[in-house]
Amino acid sequence: MALSLCASPASAATAGGVIAWGKQDFAITVPPTAALTGVTAVSAGSTTVLALKGGAVLAWGANNWGANEVPAAASSGVSQIASGWxxxxxxxxxxxLAWGNDWYGQTDLPASLASGVTAIATSYLHSLALKQNGQVVSWGSRTDVPAAAQSGVTAIAAGADHNLVIKNGGVLAWGNNLYGQATVPAGLSSGVTAVSAGAQHSLALKDGRVYAWGRNNYGQVTVPDAALSDVAGIDAGANHNLAFKTNGDIIAWGSNLVEETASYLLPCGPIFAVSAGENDSFALKENPSAPC
Structure with missing residues (x-):
């Protein structure tokens, strides 16, 4: 399950409403009324979804460990969100800011995260943060950060037990490599603009083309033709992926056990952001009620 968000710089829309489909446990695919307009980011966790609206965090789904109990500090001025397990x-x-499940120290924030952070990412049991100096900080069940990721990093993505970052336009990866999810394919040493890590697979975006590697038991690394050009944003779920194109079209592939990627369920565009969860999918559309 990847919990990153890639928004299209080419999109004219900057706010819209959440559209959801897939498994409906905990009413996770039923966004609250407040999330139907004015949302600028969405992040799908394992059982909780976050949305960002006017600098305030909205949360819905299961409330295990208080995941839906947004702290007062997150009711204004928030610029990024990331939902985990x-x-x-x-x-x-x-x-x-962190709240909810702390079984593996997920909400025990290192002191260095009190200032100077520019990006966040999380997954099942660990999280990443990116400092202004390009240093990656990791906490929770995985705390190791290789020397190469201690400076110069510009983007981060956390998988179930592996991580991806971008440095000097190239992809760096570390962690669990049982299925090759941390073995970066040739050709991704430069020109990469986005990365996203699933449970046991990885995605990268380069020149509008999606690259995928790692476990392929659900076809999650078999990139469809539609995702080989003009892609603006990507997000990897546990075993499925979402992407949206520069024209606002949405693409989904991988696990379809609960119809999270079924083509007949995909919302019509234009989509300007996506987030893939464990068995569900989310997108932002400027006017979700507009006819196709």
Whole structure:
């Protein structure tokens, strides 16, 4: 399950409503009324979803470990969100906020995250943050960060037990490599603009083309033709992926056990952001009720 968000710089829309489909446990695919307009980011966790609206965090789904109980500090001024396995993150004025599940120290924030943070990412049991100096910080069940990721990093993505970052336009990866999810394919040493990590697979975006590697038991690394050009944003779920194109079209592939990727369920565009969860999918559309 990847919990990153890639928004299209080419999209004219900057706010819209959440559209959801897939498995409906905990009413996770039924966004609250407040999330139907004015949302600028969405992040799908394992059982909780976060949305960002006017700098305030919205949360819905299961409330295990208080995941839906957004702290007062996250009611304004938030710029980024990331939803994990019952633990939640928000970024406010360079400071990381965390709440919910703390079984593996997911909400025990390192002191260095009190200021100077520019990006956050989380997954099942660990999280990443990116500092202004390009240093990656990791906490929770996985705390190791290789020397190469201690400076110069510009983007981060956390998988179930592996991580991806971008440095000097190239992809760096570390962690569990049982299925090759941390073995970066040739050709991704430069020109990469986005990365996203699933449970046991990885995605990268280069020149509008999606690259995928790692476990392929659900076809999650078999990239469809539609995702080989003009892609603006990507997000990897546990075993499925979402992407949206520069024209706002949405693409989904991988696991379809609960119809999270079924083509007949995909919302019509234009879509300007996507987030893939464990068995569900989410997208942002400027006017979700507009006819196709």
């Amino acid at each position: 019952g633990h939640e993150l928000a970024l406010k004025n360079g400071t990381v």
